[in-house]
Amino acid sequence: MTRLGDLERAVMDVLWDRSGPATVREVVDALDGRDLAYTTVMTVLDRLAGKGMVGRERTGRAWSYQPVAGRDAYIAQLMLDALEMAGEKDAALVRFARSVTGDEAEVLRAALDKDKA
Amino acid sequence: MFYTAHFGAAVLGCYLVAWVMLKSRWPATSPTVAILCWQGIGLAVGLSAIGIPISLGLAPYGRPPGTAFRILVNDLAGGRLPAELGVGHLALISVGLGIGVVLFWSTGASLRHAAKARQRQRDLLALVARADPAAPGALVLDHPSAAAYCVPGLRPRVVISAGALSLLPRDELAAVLSHEHAHAKERHDLVLLPFSALVRALPGVSWMVRAMAAVALLVEMRADDRARRLHTDELLAAALARFATAPSRVTPAGMLAAADHDIVARVRRLRAPLGPTPLAALVALASTTALAALPVALFLS
Numbered sequence: 554m555t556r557l558g559d560l561e562r563a564v565m566d567v568l569w570d571r572s573g574p575a576t577v578r579e580v581v582d583a584l585d586g587r588d589l590a591y592t593t594v595m596t597v598l599d600r601l602a603g604k605g606m607v608g609r610e611r612t613g614r615a616w617s618y619q620p621v622a623g624r625d626a627y628i629a630q631l632m633l634d635a636l637e638m639a640g641e642k643d644a645a646l647v648r649f650a651r652s653v654t655g656d657e658a659e660v661l662r663a664a665l666d667k668d669k670a
Numbered sequence: 671m672f673y674t675a676h677f678g679a680a681v682l683g684c685y686l687v688a689w690v691m692l693k694s695r696w697p698a699t700s701p702t703v704a705i706l707c708w709q710g711i712g713l714a715v716g717l718s719a720i721g722i723p724i725s726l727g728l729a730p731y732g733r734p735p736g737t738a739f740r741i742l743v744n745d746l747a748g749g750r751l752p753a754e755l756g757v758g759h760l761a762l763i764s765v766g767l768g769i770g771v772v773l774f775w776s777t778g779a780s781l782r783h784a785a786k787a788r789q790r791q792r793d794l795l796a797l798v799a800r801a802d803p804a805a806p807g808a809l810v811l812d813h814p815s816a817a818a819y820c821v822p823g824l825r826p827r828v829v830i831s832a833g834a835l836s837l838l839p840r841d842e843l844a845a846v847l848s849h850e851h852a853h854a855k856e857r858h859d860l861v862l863l864p865f866s867a868l869v870r871a872l873p874g875v876s877w878m879v880r881a882m883a884a885v886a887l888l889v890e891m892r893a894d895d896r897a898r899r900l901h902t903d904e905l906l907a908a909a910l911a912r913f914a915t916a917p918s919r920v921t922p923a924g925m926l927a928a929a930d931h932d933i934v935a936r937v938r939r940l941r942a943p944l945g946p947t948p949l950a951a952l953v954a955l956a957s958t959t960a961l962a963a964l965p966v967a968l969f970l971s
Contacts, residue, residue: 565797624798628812634787635829636817
């Protein structure tokens with residue numbers, strides 16, 4: 554993963570772990586161990602805002618940032634795409650197999666049992 | 671009319687070969703040959719859809735479409751059209767060119783749409799997916815449902831859910847990952863692209879929709895065959911069955927009830943060993959090559 558991608562992830566993790574919005578300074582402090590410049594973190598937050606991952610609002614003189622959705626919501630969104638429950642038919646993914654129910658599942662089990670016999 | 675009949679014959683031939691292929695069993699035994707046949711059919715249908723109205727419009731010239739079109743362009747530039755070339759002819763030529771533009775545009779639209787969706791996938795995956803030593807070369811999503819998929823592109827991603835990780839024994843997991851890597855490596859998304867463009871450009875042509883579904887299944891079979899080179903057939907079949915029958919916990923059960931005969935077909939063929947390419951497959955390949963060559967030759971002559 555690129556350094557920038559790695560930083561975006563670290564910044565999102567900070568925001569997700571806090572309950573409320575955070576200023577750039579607060580994010581820099583939370584990433585203490587990484588020794589990052591204030592401007593670097595600001596750039597990363599700008600990029601994330603540009604991708605629609607975080608929202609920002611002015612509180613006093615500083616901007617504060619907040620995730621648009623929780624980590625679980627993003628995972629759920631990816632899974633819905635993967636299971637073809639959202640988006641369009643010709644969307645972008647190639648799936649291994651879709652879940653089937655009822656009769657189809659029975660046929661499959663039968664086919665496998667026959668294989669073993 | 672003479673040249674229009676040739677384009678028409680190409681479409682009719684494509685329709686017949688497509689009909690035979692949808693009925694035959696050999697595509698499941700030779701998915702690669704079948705995919706090539708479908709590409710030829712797609713090319714022939716696309717070019718003929720452009721060629722039929724254009725050749726009707728160019729009929730007054732009595733020359734092959736390629737030559738007649740060059741003469742028409744010269745005549746238009748010189749501002750003198752032959753008397754027998756009426757408004758109706760020009761309208762037909764416009765229709766043909768319009769179909770060409772729509773085909774081109776819808777291919778571009780499909781590409782753009784997919785590129786955007788994939789970028790979003792990659793952005794989200796970069797934030798929430800993790801690497802796991804249990805699934806080398808893949809990203810893991812922490813979700814209890816079973817899913818394995820590939821985000822194709824120049825920088826492909828193979829993704830597997832935590833649910834799938836716990837569902838599959840290690841060796842079956844490796845087979846699933848090989849299958850997904852085959853999709854990514856062989857750019858199977860591009861194999862499907864011309865068909866999604868044709869379906870968009872020729873709405874209401876139901877056999878094109880069926881053709882696209884057939885190609886989608888063949889691509890899965892091709893990926894299965896790639897995985898079979900590295901893993902046993904039984905492992906892949908077991909992984910497929912396990913996947914397909916796994917309870918899904920993200921969605922209401924009713925929504926997944928749409929029967930998926932494809933998985934049954936894939937499991938069945940994994941139980942038969944890979945044999946030599948059947949004669950019918952070679953005949954179909956020769957036919958579709960000729961069918962694709964016909965409209966190309968007409969446009970070039």
